[in-house]
Amino acid sequence: xxxxxxxxxxxxxxxxxxxxxxxxxxxxxxxxxxxxxxxxxxxxxxxxxxxxxxxxxxxxxxxxxxxxxxxxxxxxxxxxxxxxxxxxxxxxxxxxxxxxxxxxxxxxxxxxxxxxxxxxxxxxxxxxxxxxxxxxxxxxxxxxxxxxxxxxxxxxxxxxxxxxxxxxxxxxxxxxxxxxxxxxxxxxxxxxxxxxxxxxxxxxxxxxxxxxxxxxxxxxxxxxxxxxxxxxxxxxxxxxxxxxxxxxxxxxxxxxxxxxxxxxxxxxxxxxxxxxxxxxxxxxxxxxxxxxxxxxxxxxxxxxxxxxxxxxxxxxxxxxxxxxxxxxxxxxxxxxxxxxxxxxxxxxxxxxxxxxxxxxxxxxxxxxxxxxxxxxxxxxxxxxxxxxxxxxxxxxxxxxxxxxxxxxxxxxxxxxxx
Numbered sequence: 001x002x003x004x005x006x007x008x009x010x011x012x013x014x015x016x017x018x019x020x021x022x023x024x025x026x027x028x029x030x031x032x033x034x035x036x037x038x039x040x041x042x043x044x045x046x047x048x049x050x051x052x053x054x055x056x057x058x059x060x061x062x063x064x065x066x067x068x069x070x071x072x073x074x075x076x077x078x079x080x081x082x083x084x085x086x087x088x089x090x091x092x093x094x095x096x097x098x099x100x101x102x103x104x105x106x107x108x109x110x111x112x113x114x115x116x117x118x119x120x121x122x123x124x125x126x127x128x129x130x131x132x133x134x135x136x137x138x139x140x141x142x143x144x145x146x147x148x149x150x151x152x153x154x155x156x157x158x159x160x161x162x163x164x165x166x167x168x169x170x171x172x173x174x175x176x177x178x179x180x181x182x183x184x185x186x187x188x189x190x191x192x193x194x195x196x197x198x199x200x201x202x203x204x205x206x207x208x209x210x211x212x213x214x215x216x217x218x219x220x221x222x223x224x225x226x227x228x229x230x231x232x233x234x235x236x237x238x239x240x241x242x243x244x245x246x247x248x249x250x251x252x253x254x255x256x257x258x259x260x261x262x263x264x265x266x267x268x269x270x271x272x273x274x275x276x277x278x279x280x281x282x283x284x285x286x287x288x289x290x291x292x293x294x295x296x297x298x299x300x301x302x303x304x305x306x307x308x309x310x311x312x313x314x315x316x317x318x319x320x321x322x323x324x325x326x327x328x329x330x331x332x333x334x335x336x337x338x339x340x341x342x343x344x345x346x347x348x349x350x351x352x353x354x355x356x357x358x359x360x361x362x363x364x365x366x367x368x369x370x371x372x373x374x375x376x377x378x379x380x381x382x383x384x385x386x387x388x389x390x391x392x393x394x395x396x397x398x399x400x401x402x403x404x405x406x407x408x409x410x411x412x413x414x415x416x417x418x
Contacts, residue, residue, distance in 0.1 A: 025118025028111055032178045033259035037061045047126040052098050053211050057135035059096050067125040080116045094145035102197060106158040106177035152193040171274025174267060184208055184215035202281045207340060212410045213250035214342040221280040223339045234272035241357030245331040249354040250345060256357040290392035294321045306386025309379050313371060322391040328366055333391035343384060343398045347406050350380050377403040
């Protein structure tokens with residue numbers, strides 16, 4: 001900086017500092033997976049309009065680009081913080097809690113500041129009006145949300161636990177706050193609120209169901225949770241979208257593609273450390289190893305209901321052993337997603353298929369086709385029950401009515417006539 005005036009040196013230092021904060025804000029936007037909810041398929045990043053179903057009707061995400069007419073270009077940092085952490089927009093209207101501000105309320109002031117700088121100074125402005133919800137009157141009135149906030153919103157940032165390690169605290173901050181993992185993985189109560197916001201409640205991260213998908217239990221239960229996973233596997237899953245025996249599905253595919261693959265190794269490890277610290281809550285059963293299903297299929301014995309459907313449609317990838325192919329097709333034996341109390345995801349995958357995330361470390365994005373066109377409701381129920389109770393798996397029965405309901409819920413909308 002030889003030859004520069006003192007004023008120029010100060011300005012250069014300030015510009016470097018702001019650039020670093022903006023870069024950190026971009027990293028934080030990845031960690032919070034902001035793009036997933038605020039971007040429509042094929043649309044411009046952060047311009048909003050994504051449809052999200054609720055029990056009372058669909059709502060649409062808002063434009064959070066710095067456009068001054070339709071986005072947040074006129075927001076001050078205080079306005080931004082209030083929307084992010086309290087669910088109140090600049091004009092005073094309350095946001096629906098599909099926006100995970102109960103989780104974002106745990107964010108630090110420094111992270112909010114950096115995130116604000118990123119959105120205001122780096123995200124391209126997009127002139128796209130926000131779309132009104134499909135919720136009909138009187139349920140579309142916003143004032144009851146103020147009551148909701150007074151009951152369910154905890155306005156307090158995350159406080160480190162001095163009894164825990166730095167990794168644990170960092171993981172807790174990311175999982176509880178910016179990562180808002182509980183939004184999908186914690187069950188909802190009568191007010192559509194997350195039943196718990198941290199590890200002090202045994203309901204936290206025990207699994208939740210949204211839009212026909214069940215996000216699995218992330219606690220230490222042996223068969224339905226992460227009891228059989230180690231920290232390295234969790235970290236690998238967040239980076240690659242799969243382990244040797246499992247693969248992401250549903251909305252977790254987008255989370256990994258848009259968010260967790262971009263986290264640094266230290267943050268992914270911290271998340272793993274925190275998740276592995278959560279004890280089982282008793283929802284998981286006992287792990288049972290049983291080769292009778294494998295032996296029967298290998299002998300061509302399809303006398304068990306659903307065995308023939310499995311042999312014809314599933315065994316080519318998941319094998320007669322239910323072990324799948326390492327790093328390609330998930331194992332079905334002792335798979336937490338298969339054994340969940342809520343079978344929504346496994347039914348949904350059979351009907352509509354799934355695909356692995358495309359990541360920098362695993363760019364292939366292997367896919368499983370859907371079988372809704374090929375199998376009727378009875379056949380789907382039969383094969384799901386076969387899978388949920390084969391190879392030592394022990395899970396509750398799936399009914400034809402459950403399959404029928406999910407088929408209707410997840411059926412693609414019919415194209416409208418021009």
